[in-house]
Amino acid sequence: MSSNPQVGNSAKVEHTPGPWKTEQNANSIDIIAADGTVVAILINEDELEITAAMKGNAQALVTAPDMLAVLRSLTEFCEIVLDHGRLSGGQMKAKYGMDPMLGYTFVEGHCKKAQREINSVIRKAGGRV
Secondary structure: OOOOOOOOOOOOOOOOOOEEEEEEEEEEEEEEEOOOOOEEEEEOOOOOOOOOHHHHHHHHHHHHHHHHHHHHHHHHHHHHHHHHHOOHHHHHHHHHHOOOHOOHHHHHHHHOOOOOOOOHHHHHHHOOO
């Protein structure tokens, strides 16, 4: 983690790289990174059991690195779509290595890929698509 994890400022905030997984104990769930770092611990202080809400919260936390990756991918895609209307054909080819005449086919392919990635993360978080 960053030594200055303030949200909303201009400093870059880093996180422990994914994938993350869960480990259940008697009344807690640990969120563990691939390198063994404990990212978070959810504790039920009232009872010695894991609640459904704790499991759901843990699953949502575990998907955070995947959600961030999908959002970054979507941001890149949006940049391409917006550039398609602003840049000349040669500029598009130079910047993205694509033929701007592909137009709809190119956008449709990227939209379908983005949709698959989003649906995968939603399912991983325990949601329905």
